[in-house]
Amino acid sequence: MAKIKIASEITGAVWKITTQVGQSIAAGEPLMILESMKMEIPVVSEDGGTVREILVKEGDAVQEGQIVAIVEG
Amino acid sequence: MPHEETLAEFEERRARVRSMGGEAKLAARRSQGVLNARERIARLVDPDTFVEVGEFGTSILPEQSADTPADGKIVGYGKIAGRMAAVVSNDFTVKGASSSAVNGRKIAHMKRVATQRGLPVVFLGESSGARMPDTMGARGMGTMLGNDPMQYQRMRETPWASAVLGSCFGSSSWYACCSDFNVMRKGAVLAVSSPLLVSKAVNEAVDAEELGGWRLHAEVTGLADQVVDSDEAALDAIRTFLSYLPSHHNEPPPRAAVPAGSGAEMAGIAGLVPERRSQVYDMRRIVRCIVDKDSYFELKPRFGKAITAGLARIDGRTVAIIANNPLHKGGAIDTDACDKATSLLVMADSFNIPLVLLVDTPGFVIGREAEVRRAPGKIMNFMNALSLVTMPKISIVLRKSYGQAYLNMAGGRNSDEMAVWPTAEISFMEPAFAASVVTNAGPGDPGYEAALQKMQRETSVWDIASIFAAQAVVRPDQTRDYLKQMLETHEMRMTRGVGQHLMRTWPTSY
Numbered sequence: 001m002a003k004i005k006i007a008s009e010i011t012g013a014v015w016k017i018t019t020q021v022g023q024s025i026a027a028g029e030p031l032m033i034l035e036s037m038k039m040e041i042p043v044v045s046e047d048g049g050t051v052r053e054i055l056v057k058e059g060d061a062v063q064e065g066q067i068v069a070i071v072e073g
Numbered sequence: 074m075p076h077e078e079t080l081a082e083f084e085e086r087r088a089r090v091r092s093m094g095g096e097a098k099l100a101a102r103r104s105q106g107v108l109n110a111r112e113r114i115a116r117l118v119d120p121d122t123f124v125e126v127g128e129f130g131t132s133i134l135p136e137q138s139a140d141t142p143a144d145g146k147i148v149g150y151g152k153i154a155g156r157m158a159a160v161v162s163n164d165f166t167v168k169g170a171s172s173s174a175v176n177g178r179k180i181a182h183m184k185r186v187a188t189q190r191g192l193p194v195v196f197l198g199e200s201s202g203a204r205m206p207d208t209m210g211a212r213g214m215g216t217m218l219g220n221d222p223m224q225y226q227r228m229r230e231t232p233w234a235s236a237v238l239g240s241c242f243g244s245s246s247w248y249a250c251c252s253d254f255n256v257m258r259k260g261a262v263l264a265v266s267s268p269l270l271v272s273k274a275v276n277e278a279v280d281a282e283e284l285g286g287w288r289l290h291a292e293v294t295g296l297a298d299q300v301v302d303s304d305e306a307a308l309d310a311i312r313t314f315l316s317y318l319p320s321h322h323n324e325p326p327p328r329a330a331v332p333a334g335s336g337a338e339m340a341g342i343a344g345l346v347p348e349r350r351s352q353v354y355d356m357r358r359i360v361r362c363i364v365d366k367d368s369y370f371e372l373k374p375r376f377g378k379a380i381t382a383g384l385a386r387i388d389g390r391t392v393a394i395i396a397n398n399p400l401h402k403g404g405a406i407d408t409d410a411c412d413k414a415t416s417l418l419v420m421a422d423s424f425n426i427p428l429v430l431l432v433d434t435p436g437f438v439i440g441r442e443a444e445v446r447r448a449p450g451k452i453m454n455f456m457n458a459l460s461l462v463t464m465p466k467i468s469i470v471l472r473k474s475y476g477q478a479y480l481n482m483a484g485g486r487n488s489d490e491m492a493v494w495p496t497a498e499i500s501f502m503e504p505a506f507a508a509s510v511v512t513n514a515g516p517g518d519p520g521y522e523a524a525l526q527k528m529q530r531e532t533s534v535w536d537i538a539s540i541f542a543a544q545a546v547v548r549p550d551q552t553r554d555y556l557k558q559m560l561e562t563h564e565m566r567m568t569r570g571v572g573q574h575l576m577r578t579w580p581t582s583y
Contacts, residue, residue, distance in 0.1 A: 042400075
């Protein structure tokens with residue numbers, strides 16, 4: 001089981017966290033939604049697995065490339 | 074010598090060449106599920122069409138000639154879907170398919186004939202770099218390398234396609250980067266030099282996958298246009314890629330039959346775009362709906378994902394698609410997406426392929442990270458490339474089109490026809506940001522809401538249609554029909570479908 005670091009692909013703010021630690025997710029399923037450029041931008045894992053860590057909270061500012069969650073898959 | 078003996082020698086020599094690097098090495102490949110160089114050619118070309126050239130070439134050094142069948146690079150001509158192509162297949166079982174004086178001549182011959190006669194070139198890559206110790210020393214270098222000034226020159230007279238099918242250092246990686254299409258098999262490596270040399274020369278411990286594996290080139294460098302799981306899938310991808318291209322730059326791409334069921338999903342296309350303007354969606358579903366059934370051949374799908382780009386057919390005609398994908402970065406165009414769009418523009422310009430642009434972008438990504446990545450330069454490369462394409466350009470705005478991105482996505486006179494969906498909104502800046510900048514205020518502050526409402530009203534498609542800055546307002550469900558008609562209208566009748574190729578020397582590997 002590999003630990004996959006999930007990075008934000010854009011600078012913005014965490015609008016809504018839609019998963020929780022321990023939850024199973026499918027490939028392409030959103031972990032959270034960011035707000036940037038007036039758009040709601042999902043953060044997705046390319047691979048399915050189990051959410052092991054969520055490293056941000058709603059309202060946090062995030063930078064492009066910042067690791068926001070760890071998925072084990 | 075009697076003819077019988079002469080022919081027996083011929084057959085014996087041929088059998089030795091066909092045995093390649095020996096049964097032990099070939100068996101090891103079979104056990105790994107990897108095709109050998111001859112099996113790859115057989116899979117690539119139509120049955121019984123391959124004619125080998127230079128099969129009796131060997132190392133230029135007499136003491137190595139017995140150990141170097143075909144000198145490690147198998148070349149020749151064969152048909153791909155009925156059209157002739159030149160093929161270079163690296164035989165890793167012979168001295169790691171290392172580059173030598175003789176096999177360099179064989180490749181040069183393939184490229185020369187392909188260029189003169191109008192044939193695509195396919196490179197099946199797996200090579201260890203320049204042959205050592207032959208190239209060592211000043212005499213070695215002078216003999217083996219640098220004797221062909223055209224070796225890595227690219228003028229795009231004919232399409233080049235490459236597959237990275239094993240360790241690719243040296244010429245295999247160079248040709249992959251010079252090609253119009255590069256497919257990579259998982260497990261293969263594309264790099265300047267091997268992990269061993271890296272560890273010796275710069276004391277960096279790095280494994281091959283990290284150094285030049287598929288994830289690096291699919292997601293970070295963009296040097297892989299597609300990634301597949303097997304040799305067979307890579308060879309099939311090259312056949313598919315070439316099916317969209319002309320054999321050379323002086324003819325239009327071939328026209329294909331239109332598959333049954335094409336356009337069958339058009340009635341539901343508007344429903345694929347969320348009504349709430351801040352919500353994202355996957356533009357690739359829109360593309361697949363519009364183009365001929367199963368014809369979208371996406372390029373660099375994991376790189377610069379805010380734009381989806383690729384080849385497709387509409388009414389059997391090859392088109393290049395450049396479309397914002399709001400699913401990633403909300404459709405905000407980053408520098409990788411600029412590079413991806415630019416490289417497809419170069420290909421479209423070089424090989425007479427009309428462009429279709431589908432627009433839904435809030436603009437370019439801004440911020441320090443974007444500037445560090447040379448965003449202004451990338452945006453202008455993209456814009457200049459668009460302006461240099463002499464093929465028909467048709468742009469359709471689905472939803473947002475703002476600022477400089479409006480120009481880059483072929484807004485206004487940057488396309489031959491610009492159409493808008495009734496859902497489109499066009500302005501210099503996202504109204505919420507503009508209202509804030511103009512009033513120096515935010516939500517709830519005096520003046521802000523009134524400014525915002527006015528700016529939102531002014532993004533209407535009816536305004537741009539009324540001044541004929543858009544040539545049509547198109548119902549979403551009629552988009553395919555509109556494009557079919559525009560592609561026919563804008564056929565390049567005066568030049569038999571051939572453009573000016575103003576970017577044929579542009580590099581695309583950046």
